[in-house]
Amino acid sequence: MRRTLVAGLVLAVAAVLVVLVSSGLDLELESVALLGGALGAVVALVPDRSPLVRLGGFAAGFLAAWIGYVVRAAMLPDTAGGRAVAVGLVVLLCVGITAVSMDRLPLWTTLLGTAALTGAYEFTYAAAPPELATTSVSTATTLLFNVAVGFLAAALVAPHSRPGTPHPAEGTDRPSGHATQPADDAKLDDLMMEKTQ
Numbered sequence: 001m002r003r004t005l006v007a008g009l010v011l012a013v014a015a016v017l018v019v020l021v022s023s024g025l026d027l028e029l030e031s032v033a034l035l036g037g038a039l040g041a042v043v044a045l046v047p048d049r050s051p052l053v054r055l056g057g058f059a060a061g062f063l064a065a066w067i068g069y070v071v072r073a074a075m076l077p078d079t080a081g082g083r084a085v086a087v088g089l090v091v092l093l094c095v096g097i098t099a100v101s102m103d104r105l106p107l108w109t110t111l112l113g114t115a116a117l118t119g120a121y122e123f124t125y126a127a128a129p130p131e132l133a134t135t136s137v138s139t140a141t142t143l144l145f146n147v148a149v150g151f152l153a154a155a156l157v158a159p160h161s162r163p164g165t166p167h168p169a170e171g172t173d174r175p176s177g178h179a180t181q182p183a184d185d186a187k188l189d190d191l192m193m194e195k196t197q
Helices: 002-025 030-045 051-075 080-100 107-127 129-155 183-196
Strands: none
Touching: 002 030, 002 129, 030 051, 030 107, 030 129, 051 080, 051 107, 051 129, 080 107, 107 129
16 A cells, blocks of 8 residues: 555656656646656556566557557548547557467557557547658657656556566466465465454
């Protein structure tokens, strides 16, 4: 609980500093400060795989969304059907990335990367699709800077996965299919069993 509060406080301070510095230097980072910071913190705080793998999955999903916008601008009509095809393509790309990596890049990270770019860029794209080359780069750099700030701020207090804890795809020792619990969780389970008896 304490670690969560500290992570929230560190992230809040980092986001406030980004907005203040951006405003003072006219960097225009504040439009996605909360979105980018929060998503970066999620990537840092979820104790699934290594931080590098989580960042790799996020980046792959981000790229998948970018490809979706390129395909949408170059080949698809600006209709509900065209947008639906683009959305389906991006989700299939995310699933494909996870499948090709044999689940080493978890699906949630690729979907999070896709959601990041889409959430930050959709209105800008819709206002001027032909300006994709310039507006997408501007939005992407602004967003990725904020994601990096959020990730670094939260990583300072993020729980670290234990090297001995297997990934669910690597095998399990329970019939239900859940991976082995870390030592702290096992101790908590033992304590809870004592309290209920």
